[in-house]
Amino acid sequence: MSQKFSYAVHATDGSARLGTISTPRGDIRTPAFMPVGTAATVKAMRPESVRETGADILLGNTYHLMLRPTAERIDRLGGLHRFMNWDRPILTDSGGFQVMSLADLRKLTEEGVTFRSHVDGSRHHLTPERSMEIQKLLGSDIVMCFDECPALPADEMRVAESMRLSMRWAQRSRDAFGDRPGHALFGIQQGGVTQHLRAESAEKLREIGFDGYAVGGLAVGEGQEAMFGVLDYACDMLPEDRPRYLMGVGKPDDIVGAVKRGIDMMDCVLPSRSGRTGQAFTRRGVVNIKNARHQDDPRPLDEDCTCPACRSYSRAYLHHVFRSQEIISSMLLTWHNLHYYQELMGDMRAAIGQGRFAAFEAQFHADRADGDI
Ligand SMILES: CNc1nc2cc(C(=O)NN)ccc2[nH]1
Numbered sequence: 001m002s003q004k005f006s007y008a009v010h011a012t013d014g015s016a017r018l019g020t021i022s023t024p025r026g027d028i029r030t031p032a033f034m035p036v037g038t039a040a041t042v043k044a045m046r047p048e049s050v051r052e053t054g055a056d057i058l059l060g061n062t063y064h065l066m067l068r069p070t071a072e073r074i075d076r077l078g079g080l081h082r083f084m085n086w087d088r089p090i091l092t093d094s095g096g097f098q099v100m101s102l103a104d105l106r107k108l109t110e111e112g113v114t115f116r117s118h119v120d121g122s123r124h125h126l127t128p129e130r131s132m133e134i135q136k137l138l139g140s141d142i143v144m145c146f147d148e149c150p151a152l153p154a155d156e157m158r159v160a161e162s163m164r165l166s167m168r169w170a171q172r173s174r175d176a177f178g179d180r181p182g183h184a185l186f187g188i189q190q191g192g193v194t195q196h197l198r199a200e201s202a203e204k205l206r207e208i209g210f211d212g213y214a215v216g217g218l219a220v221g222e223g224q225e226a227m228f229g230v231l232d233y234a235c236d237m238l239p240e241d242r243p244r245y246l247m248g249v250g251k252p253d254d255i256v257g258a259v260k261r262g263i264d265m266m267d268c269v270l271p272s273r274s275g276r277t278g279q280a281f282t283r284r285g286v287v288n289i290k291n292a293r294h295q296d297d298p299r300p301l302d303e304d305c306t307c308p309a310c311r312s313y314s315r316a317y318l319h320h321v322f323r324s325q326e327i328i329s330s331m332l333l334t335w336h337n338l339h340y341y342q343e344l345m346g347d348m349r350a351a352i353g354q355g356r357f358a359a360f361e362a363q364f365h366a367d368r369a370d371g372d373i
């Protein structure tokens with residue numbers, strides 16, 4: 001365990017990097033996938049099980065936790081790690097993105113955002129300073145700057161104005177965060193899909209100086225081709241000796257393409273959320289377990305998978321408990337999906353370390369059937 005926050009690159013293969021983020025609560029093997037624990041839980045999973053899938057770090061959502069049970073209550077109860085029984089690193093987002101996508105009656109000013117809770121309609125105010133205070137009360141190890149993520153489609157002028165506001169908020173976040181050894185503050189690059197705006201944002205973030213840099217404002221409907229197009233240049237705009245975090249991504253093939261372009265960390269609700277809707281990700285593609293063709297199938301989801309769902313249950317059983325809306329359905333499919341995502345990350349880390357990422361990527365795409373399996 002290190003008493004401070006640091007990042008080291010062990011190997012590169014093209015733009016892909018193999019690394020380790022060291023924190024006082026444990027090391028994070030990169031490229032890393034962060035399961036999302038929105039309301040202080042990765043839905044349908046006990047934390048011990050999340051760890052068993054191979055996760056080194058979880059994501060917590062400031063927006064949800066500030067509304068319920070509130071950051072002050074979690075602080076009084078010993079902080080988010082104690083509260084949710086997860087003693088390894090936690091990254092919390094700043095609340096900016098989710099206020100814009102979930103809250104009602106939002107009002108955006110230079111100062112911050114006022115909004116009404118989607119839970120009970122109560123009024124709230126988020127600023128860079130309040131977001132830093134909330135994330136400190138939660139006790140998160142990696143804190144995200146408070147920023148604004150413009151909804152697409154947005155014209156270049158709107159994207160530019162939004163990015164420049166976010167850069168002013170990045171400075172305020174940095175000033176409010178202060179000096180907290182062992183804790184990290186990540187800046188977030190914005191600028192939509194416009195290269196010179198992405199460059200201006202990266203320049204400003206480097207001037208302020210952060211422990212890590214996120215690529216924000218993507219996976220908001222631009223499509224994979226446009227997202228990869230941005231990553232082709234955006235990663236190189238960020239310091240190479242700091243972790244690069246792509247927010248909100250993604251499907252397995254998004255993740256492989258992002259790692260190929262130099263991304264070190266990602267988070268996404270997809271594996272857990274789609275587990276609850278009956279979608280299982282496998283090396284050969286997606287299994288929609290609700291499909292009638294599975295109702296007599298004695299095989300596991302994936303013959304090569306060692307997760308509890310694949311070790312002990314048939315597709316027929318998983319089909320039955322999904323159709324019957326049994327709680328075990330969410331438990332088993334979530335576990336399988338998170339296990340698959342962590343296996344994918346482990347396979348990529350090994351491939352980068354052995355200088356065979358291109359071969360890994362070719363095999364990854366060759367294995368996948370089109371459509372459902
Ligand atoms: C699912 N797509 C997706 N895009 C995101 C972008 C951000 C962002 O720019 N925050 N500042 C956060 C979460 C996201 N989730």
Ligand SMILES: [Zn+2]
Binds near residue numbers: 302306309
């Ligand atoms: Zn499995």
